Structure formats: C-alpha cells, structure tokens
Amino acid sequence: MVRIKHRYLLINILYPDPKSTSGRPATKPGDEVPYTVQFRRPSPDRMDGGVLTRLIRDGVAELFGDYGSGKVAGSLQVKYFSQATSTAIVRVSRDHYRLVWAALTFATRLPNPVGQPCVIQVVRVSGTIRKSEEEAIRRARLSIRQAEAAAKSSNAATAGLAAATPQLLSTEDDDVDMINGIEDPDDPRDIEEDLDDEG
Amino acid sequence: MPFYDLNVPWSTPNSELPRTLSFLAESYLIEPNADADVCAVGYNVVALNFTITGKLPTNFACAIPDPLPFVVPSKLTVLRRLTLVLTTPVNNAALTQLASSYDILAVRPVDEKSLLLAATSLDSDIVSLDLTQRLPYFFRFKTLAEAVKRGVRFEVCYAQGVGGDAVSRRNLIGNVQGLIRASRKRGLIVSSGAASAGACRGPWDVINLASIWGLGQERGYEALSEEARKVAVTARLRRTSYRSVVNVVYGGEQAAKSDKKAEIREKGIQDVQEKRKVHVLDDTSPAESEKPVSKREQKRRRKAELEKHAETKGSVVTPDHTKM
Numbered sequence: 001m002v003r004i005k006h007r008y009l010l011i012n013i014l015y016p017d018p019k020s021t022s023g024r025p026a027t028k029p030g031d032e033v034p035y036t037v038q039f040r041r042p043s044p045d046r047m048d049g050g051v052l053t054r055l056i057r058d059g060v061a062e063l064f065g066d067y068g069s070g071k072v073a074g075s076l077q078v079k080y081f082s083q084a085t086s087t088a089i090v091r092v093s094r095d096h097y098r099l100v101w102a103a104l105t106f107a108t109r110l111p112n113p114v115g116q117p118c119v120i121q122v123v124r125v126s127g128t129i130r131k132s133e134e135e136a137i138r139r140a141r142l143s144i145r146q147a148e149a150a151a152k153s154s155n156a157a158t159a160g161l162a163a164a165t166p167q168l169l170s171t172e173d174d175d176v177d178m179i180n181g182i183e184d185p186d187d188p189r190d191i192e193e194d195l196d197d198e199g
Numbered sequence: 200m201p202f203y204d205l206n207v208p209w210s211t212p213n214s215e216l217p218r219t220l221s222f223l224a225e226s227y228l229i230e231p232n233a234d235a236d237v238c239a240v241g242y243n244v245v246a247l248n249f250t251i252t253g254k255l256p257t258n259f260a261c262a263i264p265d266p267l268p269f270v271v272p273s274k275l276t277v278l279r280r281l282t283l284v285l286t287t288p289v290n291n292a293a294l295t296q297l298a299s300s301y302d303i304l305a306v307r308p309v310d311e312k313s314l315l316l317a318a319t320s321l322d323s324d325i326v327s328l329d330l331t332q333r334l335p336y337f338f339r340f341k342t343l344a345e346a347v348k349r350g351v352r353f354e355v356c357y358a359q360g361v362g363g364d365a366v367s368r369r370n371l372i373g374n375v376q377g378l379i380r381a382s383r384k385r386g387l388i389v390s391s392g393a394a395s396a397g398a399c400r401g402p403w404d405v406i407n408l409a410s411i412w413g414l415g416q417e418r419g420y421e422a423l424s425e426e427a428r429k430v431a432v433t434a435r436l437r438r439t440s441y442r443s444v445v446n447v448v449y450g451g452e453q454a455a456k457s458d459k460k461a462e463i464r465e466k467g468i469q470d471v472q473e474k475r476k477v478h479v480l481d482d483t484s485p486a487e488s489e490k491p492v493s494k495r496e497q498k499r500r501r502k503a504e505l506e507k508h509a510e511t512k513g514s515v516v517t518p519d520h521t522k523m
Contacts, residue, residue: 016222016396039222039396102411105404108363108397119222121401191304 006075007097008041011104012139013086014039015118037116040143042084049081052088054055055111059103079129085140089132094151113117126182201243201429202402205280205303205325206356208391209263210246215395217269220245222396224272242402244431246303247280248392251325253286255293261300278302278431282327283312284288291322298322305354318346324434325388327354330374331367337380347386350425350433351377356392357405372412379413387414388426 016039054074059067075093082088092100104120124135204223223242249262263279278355284287298304305325308314317326319342326346328334344351356377360371374491389409393399397448400408404421406475409419492500 001224014222018218018400096413098407101404101407104402106361106410108361108369119397121403123401137512151321179243 004075005094006091007094007128008079008129009090009097009101009104009122010090010126010132011090012040012121012123012133013043013088014111014119014121015041015086015116016119040086041141042088044114044116045083047083047087047110049078050088051111051114053078054080055107056090056100056103057108058111060099063103063106064099068096068099072099075095076100080133080136082136085136085143087131087136087140090138091129094127101125143166200240201428202387202423203244203246203431204242204391205244205246205278205388205427205430206248206282206305206327206354207245207394208392208394209249212393217271219396219399220275220277221272221463222399223391223393224275224369243274244278244427246280246390246431248280248282248305250282250284250307252284255283255289255297259297263301264272267283280325281304281305283307283323285317288316291320294322299438302320302438303430315342318342318351319349320381321475322437323351324437328353328355328378329376330355330371330378331359331364331447333370334377338377340381340383343378343382343386347382350429352386352388352430353357353382353391355387355409355422357389357400357408358392358394358398361400362398372522376414384414385416386426387418387422388430389419390427404513423443 018038047096053076056078057069057073059074065113072092075091077091078088079091080087080089085130090100090104101122104122107118109115109117123139124132126132126135207219207223208215213389223245235251245396247263261279262281263343267277279301281297281301283294283297284306284307286309292305303325304323305327306313306317306321306323306328307329309329314326314328316337317323320514346353355375357371360368389405391405406416408421409422410416414422
C-alpha cells in the first residue's frame, strides 16, 4: 500500500516592524517593550489558517509556477495556527517540502485582508505532527520565560537573555546538527525509494 | 556551529540598525552550558558593512565608530567590514592601508575585467558581486578557483532577491546558479545584505534556499558557518601576522595566541591547535609540557590571557598555519 509521506513544518511568523497602532500589552508607561517580545507579537485579528494557506499557494505559484503549484497543491494544508503565538504547523508532502519552505522564505507580507509586513521562519521540520506539536509547546514555554526575564531586567533594548532562564529539556535535545539541521531525521521505516531528490 | 552574517549595511543615519541587529541575533533556544553554541535560530557573528564607491578616501580611519553608538544584543559579535566598489582601478598598497582599520575587506567588481583583477591580484577577503543585475559575462572555473586558492571567498547576498522584486529575484537565482556551477560549490559564503529587519531570514531558511538553488544542504550549511568563519579568521591573520605565515606569540607561561580583537574568540581554535602541534615538535618553548596541551587548558589559558590584555611580544616565534 502506498502511503503518502508528509513533512510538517513548524513556522514562526515574526513581525520586524515597529507596531504603528496602539493597543500594546499593558506595560508601565515609559517602559519599552523589549525586542524579543516585539518581534513575536500576536498576529492581527484577521489572520488565520486560511490566509496562511493562501499566502503559501500564491507564493508557490509565483516562484515555481504552475509546475510547483501542481506538485504541492494536493497535500498542502495548514494543520494548526495560533494567533496568540503567531505559530503554525503546515503539512506538505515529503518530496516537495523545500518548495513550500522557499515560498515561505520569500514571503514579505501577509496578504490583503491583513497586509502587514512579516518574516516567516521555519523552525522545525518533522515527519510526524506530534513532534512538531511538542516543539511548538516547548518554544511557547521558553518564550514566556524569556519574556519574563526580559521584562525583569531593566535593559529593554537587549533581549535580556539572562542565565536565569531555566531549561526544560536537557542538552540531549539538540535539534541542530550539521547534516539535518532543524529537520528531524527520517523514521527508518520511511527511508525507501526517494523519487526525486532536491537536496 | 556559529552562524555568520557578514553583510549588514552600515549607513550614517542608522535608525534601523539596532532593530536589525536584534532581529538577526534572535536566539530562542539557550543551551545551559556556556561552551555550546547559543543560537539555534539566530546569527552569532555579524559584520557591519560600509561601502565606498569610486575614489578612495584620503582618511583611512574606520567609518564605523568603536564602540557602536547603540546597544548591541549581548550574544552578538560585531565585526567591521569595508566594501570597495571597483569603478576605478586600485592597487594593493592602498587596499592594505585601508583594510587595516577594518576587520574584513571586500571588493565589488563591476565588470569582467575588475572581476579578474579582484580574483587574481587584489588583496581582499571577499569578492562580492551585485547578483541582482544581469551579468553580461559567464563565470569561469579558472578565475574562481584561483581566487579560492588564494583565500578569497565569493559572496552571495540574498536580501535584494527576497525583497519582492521579480526581476532581481530572477537575476539572483540565475547568477547564483552560474556561480555555484563555476565554483564547483566551493568557496562561497552567503550573507544577507539586509538594510532592515524585514529583509533578514533565519539561517536555516537561507540554507534551504541555497540548497534549492543547487548548493546542497551540507555545502549551504558550510557556506553560512564554516566558510564565513574562514573568511573572518583569514582576514585577521592577514592583518595581525607577517604575510599570514609567521606570527609572534606571547610566550612564557601563556601559550595562547594573543588576540588583539577580543571579539573573535573561538575562531582561531584550529589555528591554535595546529600551532600547538608544531610547538611540540619544535621544542622551543620552555612552558610546554611533554604532552600537548588539552583543549580545555588552551581555552582556560586563552581566557586568562585575554583578561590580562597581553600585548607585548614574547620570545617565541611559531610558524602560523598558512592561509587557505
């Protein structure tokens, strides 16, 4: 039986520009929001999974044309989107995930109902959605602690990466190694015929 | 495994720059032990790039002030780089003089002749081309290979291509492919050239782009970390040692190499180790024990020595490992 293999990309949507409108989180007056928190602010209200899907499809169409669209369309789906953390999990077929990854990299602003400039960063690539979820949870926890640490330290400009930030996972979790980078290695059962190799 | 971004443009009204630097340094996962690499998701070393077009200025001081006029993210190391656009012919003497006040020197050729000049005779660390223009010439393997042998690396800037303009994107992809083919995937570095935070991309995203364009995941990773590290180290060797071959090391009980620039800490590890080995063979230093010094000891010594700000030259001359 031929099983379609997928890749789940965990992405962060970062907002590099300063917030033009008011509606800041409640802070003391005269207290500048540190950069870490600013970059990872919640998405605008109109943003949701559908907008993201549209962004990706348009991006792939623009970069890779009809050929790319056709390859990717069947399996592309936004599995999870969180407005509060500006995180999403996107499913793509295993053979073409780099196309979608490139389309995300080339995205400069969110499409029209939202229209904000953004930077999309892929943080994890894994073969199962479970691993992506776990990674998302871990990052959310870390970011809360980092934001707390940054708020505590009076220096608002730097991200306040104090050593006080406790680690939830030990060092055996290193998702960065030279060969795979942020991609999870393939399940040994999954390594079969690799039909087209883009790497 | 640090990531380098060797092209962050510097201009005098630099209101965007603190934000851009913070964005690049965004480190999300912090490993508990200090030795391991900090940023899983950001850059560790950044070079501020000041561009000069046309005639060389008479004043050879560094245009980028030291210390920087704004707050720099704590984990980020900042280098200073100069890019010279080769519209007029320059000679090596002027280049070396200009380069001595910066950490890295780059040249930007404008046509095939200046490319040949830059690759074969000019004494720069990086050759950076504007890849968003249609280039009327092809890249030749001989030129590029000769340059790489001399230690010059070719730079690809991704910011203009990512910016959204279709024409520059197409040109960038086409030129990068030509560059990759002609250089046989060696001797390339990738940097951002991002004028604002919105043009920056995470290192793994950049590596993915490079792999789509034909470089491959491994080589792409090298381009962003190893090759860029080599550029920074070679540049420093060119400036602080005699013809990049011989360097006088502070002798005595501190066997570590004296660093003028305290920022470039870990980069000389290989060099230092190599020197260590030759040291043992030469048997000139009284301080060396019978067995070669362990890495931990080297690191400790280097740290101690940095804190003492060792300046004077010692009595021991050790051969440097040759530039690549």
